[in-house]
Amino acid sequence: MKYREGEPIRDTKAPEGPIEERWEKRKFAARLVNPANKRKLSVIVVGTGLAGGSAAATLGELGYQVTSFCYQDSPRRAHSIAAQGGINAAKNYRGDGDSIYRLFYDTVKGGDFRARESNVYRLAQVSVNIIDQAVAQGVPFAREYGGLLDTRSFGGAQVSRTFYARGQTGQQLLLGAYQALERQIAAGTVTMHARHEMLELIVSDGRARGVVVRDMVTGEIESHLADAVVLATGGYGNVFFLSTNAKGCNTTAIWRAHRKGALFANPCYTQIHPTCIPVSGEYQSKLTLMSESLRNDGRVWVPLRKGDTRPPAAIPDDERDYYLERIYPAFGNLVPRDIASRAAKNVCDEGRGVGPGGLGVYLDFADAITRLGREAVEEKYGNLFEMYERITGEDPYAQPMRIYPAVHYTMGGLWVDYDLQSTVPGLFVVGEANFSDHGANRLGASALMQGLADGYFVLPATIGDYLADARDFGPVNEVSVAEAEIAVRDRIHRLLSVDGDRTADSYHRELGKLMWDYCGMERTEASLTKALERIPELREEFWRKVKVSGTNEELNQALERAGRVADFFDLAELMCLDALHRTESCGGHFRAESQDADGEALRDDEHFAYVAAWEHAPEGPVLHREDLAYEYVTMSQRSYK
Amino acid sequence: MNLTLKIWRQHSPDEPGQMVKYHVKDVSPDMSFLEMLDVLNEGLILAGDDPVAFDHDCREGICGMCGMVINGVAHGEQKATTTCQLHMRHFKDGDVVTIEPWRAAPFPVIKDLVVDRSAFDRIIQAGGFVSVPAGAAPDAHAVPVPKGDADDAFDAATCIGCGACVAACPNGSASLFTGAKITHLGSLPQGRPERASRAKTMVEQMDLEGFGGCTNTGECTAVCPKGISLDVIARMNADFLKASR
Amino acid sequence: MAVTGAILVLFLVGHMVGNLKTFAGPEAFNGYALWLREVGYPLVPKRGLLTLVEVVLVAAVVLHIWSAVALYRRAAAARPVRYATRRRSQAGGYVVHIMRWGGVTIALFVVYHLLDLTFGVANPAGGAATPYTRMIEGFSRWYVTLFYAVAVIMVGLHLRHGLWSAFQTLGLARGRQGLRVFAALLSAVLVLGFLSVPFAIMIGVVK
CATH class of the missing domain: 1.20.58.100 (Fumarate reductase/succinate dehydrogenase flavoprotein-like, C-terminal domain)
Structure with a gap:
């Protein structure tokens, strides 16, 4: 496949100046729409996960006429619901030295210096508001006996900044957004269409003005028009068929938008999560993640010798290779996701993998059980152990778990500027569907943060600037609607x-x-x-x-x-x-x-x-580079040894 | 193992349905129940037949999309397990397995095993929320919440809205679902200002949707994948009575 | 359901305590029966209070049954298409059977019970005999005692769930396991209290 180089691209919306003032500056510069006019403006939001659900609810609350779509039978089922671990926020409730700047720094570094500083700084700033918002909505975060919120350290962070709700943080945050959305539906500001799948973007006179959807119950092809379109359709990890994504997760919405002119940035950045339950057979339909927190107490190992098929208990300690502890003595079993994943792949490639097909490594809790007692381990990980046993039929208290890496998250997505607007005017992209904020690698507990930051706080503040001109948009070109519908029907x-x-x-x-x-x-x-x-x-x-x-x-x-x-x-x-x-x-x-x-x-x-932003063109992709400049964090090589 | 399946087939909401028999061969004990149905469907598609429609999404027991009545039990006989997390090792060679959709008037069948659960969304619309616009929230630590209350709220909030409670209830009642949300929000200080009105409007909506009355049989909590307790129903009744006074 | 049930439970407690007067001998029991008719006289006419209680009881029974029928009809409307496979109870199946079929059994028993001991129509001693004699004669037949015992146990089982269920419906039961125990205990006490009399008659302790 050939590609050619196009013009470099630049994010023209991020203000200059001290990084901590940029978001304030942008918000102040963004034009406002007066309340009476908002009622006349319409926005389509596709997807109802953390980003889409919170965006639709917030835009509805602001007074826009919102139409929302999801392919599931209810907005509450979007795959954000499956996030287990937690959500980062620079609250510094522990007084352990956390700050907005530190969260910003960690995220830029964790993203391996491939994310924009301005975006990441804003994310860290807004993270604080997300926790306030979620608590006010009744999200039942874990609390301590004093009644204050509990936090934990996550994904190798040196501060305790991850807020969580047992192992179901995503579910609880999504239900918060879902309930806010349902409230707006009841108020009449949001019209919800569940069991509808977006199959085409309508671009009229250069602006995104609507979508073509298929009613998944009747098969009817419908066009919905609006003054702006927001895509919140999640990641594309299912391109690998087996991933931790839900079965329905797909790329169609963003891919159709890409074909209609939106640049696709960094598509190759894929996060592979190290602790998933291995594949058990050809019929396997999806992979299940086991929370990363397991690595806090479990020890990862494989047999020292290739082709050692003895049951784990029969392998003496000196014939085991605790390879993470061996290679990374400083971080041991707690190295970041990408490093742990690749190490597992390497030992399996050497023929030392365990379980069916040799694609697995042991995550052993024997030491933890001896050290802490079975009860303490049960208290900490009981529900995860149960889940493991339900799926594999093996008892992790009696024998080590088998784990293997699996595709989990895609950092790439549609290119957006600081306002979250794509290269198609009027097409905004939020959450995992866009490329911003995580660079080449996402840190644990940052996905929920980004989705909600985009939906509750960023998009509602920036979309008004675009909609302030809506009076000049004119009517939607009928030909473009007809063309989009015909394209959909033809494909079907x-x-x-x-x-x-x-x-x-x-x-x-x-x-x-x-x-x-x-x-x-x-x-x-x-x-x-x-x-x-x-x-x-x-x-x-x-x-x-x-x-x-x-x-x-x-x-x-x-x-x-x-x-x-x-x-x-x-x-x-x-x-x-x-x-x-x-x-x-x-x-x-x-x-x-x-x-x-x-x-x-x-x-x-x-x-x-640089960010590689790809343009779709009939003769082959065109590469537009967006150079990344680091004014605050010095670029350095990561080391976890 | 080889299994005989008897599955409810119904082409559309208005057409009559019937139980249809299928044979599936070489089922691996490590398959999930839905993967077993995937295999059946692959065969049906290749034969030019209509695959069995069933709802599913996350396949890890949290989205609440899947659900079928297996051998007369919602989500099958494994306790605290959604259909997607039910594995074939709990069946044995030669078993006859019946598979039916949730049965309730407010959950009309759309096709085969797919039902319309939008009644649940409308119950939430009636009051299952805290009214707080984005950006209007005070600092998260402004109001400490006693751990006991936070835990009660969490236990109720784990509901995944799958509808198994309704499917299993001899009365077709949605009290466990509705009670769970009322308990979740009512247990927290943030949810208290709207507590009474929430209980009233949600219960009224539940009745309006055509769900049956609760007789506290406990069938719901026995099949609930998240083990939501009957206490939430008492809580709902208490709040409702208080609001009706 | 809960409110009418509560009235009936109060009645049953009173009824059982009255029954225990049997052990104090014929005079005490007949006197108690007479007292029921004359209590409050002359402030209220004879049988005044009793009639009032009877009216309330009949109303409670009617409303209780009416509620049950209404619940049943709602349940039927909520599930117009039944499961092809018999729905397998995951909660022991106790409640469904005891409340619905137990309720019907109890209703039938109450009819017989009234004919037997209140109106005496179905009693060997006839309506003119003293209440005590009617009772002794009634329970002298083993099959009557057996039927009575079965019905009373059914009432107990009905109450064990009914009482707790009422606490649930009135919103009192949340998280309080004590109420479940209380419901079971009160039911057991009632069953024992009611059964003590016929069994005492049967084994000849009371003649």
Whole structure:
């Protein structure tokens, strides 16, 4: 796949000046819409997770006419609900030296110097308000006996800044946003369409003015128009088929927007989470994450000897390799996600993996149980142990857990400026769907923070500036609506009329395996080149041989899936291209060619300190670079030894 | 193992449905129940048949989207487990497994095992929230919350809104769901100003949706994947009576 | 349901205490029966208070049954399409069977009970005999005693859930396990109290 270089791109919205004043400055400069006019302005929000749910609720509360869509049967089910660990905020309630600046610093560093300083600083500033907002909504965060909020340290942070609600922080925060959204629905400011999937973006006279959706119950293709469109449709980890994402998570909404002119930034940045339950068979439909907190007390090991198939208990201590403790004595089992993941891959590649297919490592609690007692371990991790046993049928108190890395989060997404506006005027992108804030690697407990920051605080403050001109937008061009609808109908018709002999799922599985093998934890020029050959072949076969049963005019889950897989093919190609062009290693992108003598990721700041924003063009992708400047945090190589 | 499945098939809300028999072969004990259905569906699609429609999303027991009545028990017989977390090792070769949708008038069948649970959303709309615009919140530490209250609130807040309580209730009541939200918000100081009105409007909406009355049979809590306690129903009744006075 | 049930429970407690007068001999028991009719006289006419109580009781029974029927109809409306497989109870199935079918059994028993001991129509000693004689004669037949025992135990089981359920419905029961124990204990006391008389008659302690 060929690409060409385009003009560099610049974020024109972030103000200059001292970093701590930029957000205030931007908010003050942003024009306001008077309340009477807000009622006449309409906004479409697609997706109802933390970002979309909070955005729709807040915009509704502000007085805009909001129309919201989700593919699930209720906005409460968006996959933000599955986040376990917690949410970071620079509250410094512990007095342990945390501050907005420190959270900013940690996040820029954790993102391996591939995120914008202005954005990250704002995120850290706003984090404080999120906790206040959530508590006021009745989110039941963990508390201490004195009645104050409890926090813990998470993901290797040296301060205790992670607020949590047992192992269900995402669920509780999402329910808070969902309830705020339902309140607005009752008030009539938000109209909700559940079981509707966005299949096309309507761009009229250069502005995003609506979406084409399919009613997943009746199959009806509907166009909805508005003055602005907000995409909050989450990440695209399901391009790997197996991931910790929900089954329905897909790239269609952002991919369609990309095809309509929105730049796609850093698609190759993929976060692989080290502690997931390994694959048990060919039929596997998804992977389940075990909270990272397990690494606080569990010890990771594999047999010292290759091909050692003895049961774990029969392997004496001196024939075990506690490889994280061996390689990273300072951080041991607590090294960041990307490092722990790659280390697991390496030992499995050496043939020392355990469990079916040799794709697993032990996470052993025997020492913790001896040291703390079974009761204390049960108290801390009881629900996780139960979950593990439910899925694997093995008792983690009696034998070590088996874990393996799995795709968890995608840092890449649609390019947005400081206002969260994409390169298509009027198209805003929030949450995991955009690329901002996390750089090349996301720190634990930062996803919830970003989603809610975008939805509750950033977007509602910036979208007004765009909508202040809405009077000049004029009516939506009917031709663009008709074209978008026709494109949707054509695609559906094509999918239904192939009538081949392979299911969409089987293609998805094959694509996922290909991506995992060639564009997964470790990427090489050879593997990526190979992937770029295979993907078009597979896609061509898909369009020739896929079998989708049923019709459009009904609830048709086979059709839904086929449409999503079709877009995953195109995205996969761009991911591989992005990964191939970025010959450095950084964060969630590890190029085997770019490592230091110890096998650690080696960044190339001289050549790659930029955001790669890809434009869709008929003759092939066009690369626009946005240079990253670091005024506050000095670029340095991460070390966890 | 090989299994015989008897599954409720209903093409659309208005058409009549029936139980249809299928055979699935070589089911691995490590499969989840939904993965077993995936395998069945792959076969049906290739044969040009309509795959069995069922709701599911996260497949890790938290989104509340999946749910079917398996052998007469909502989410199957494993305690505190959603359908997606039920694994085939709990079945044995030759078993006949019946699979039906949630049955309740306020949960009309859309297709096969998919039902419309929007009644739950409307109950939340009626008052299942704290009215606080973004940015209007005081500092999170402004009001300390006794740990006991916070824990009570959390226990109730773990509800995933799957609807198993309604499916299992001989009366088709939604009291456990409604009570859980009333208890969650009512236990916290932040939710107290609207406590009485919330209970009243939510209970009224619940009745309006056509759910049955609660007779405290305990069937709901027995199948609840999150083990929500019947106490939330007492709490709902207390708040409702107080509001009605 | 809870309110009418509470009235009936109060009645049952009084009824049981009255029954225990049997152990004090025929005079005391008949005197108690007479007192019931004359209490408050001459402030209120004879049988005045008794009639009032009877009216309240009949109303409570009617409303209790009416509520049950209403609940049943609501339940039926809430599940117009039944499960093809018999719904398997996960809570022991106790409540559904005891409350619904137990309730019907109890209603039938009450009819017989009134005919037997109140109006004497179904009693070997006839309506003209003293209450004490009617009782002794009534319980001299083993099958009557057996039927009575079954019904009383059914009442006990009905109450064990009914009482606690009433606490739930009135919003009193939240988290208080004590109320569950109280419901079970009171039910047990009532059952024992009611059964003591016929069994005493049967084994000849009371003649």
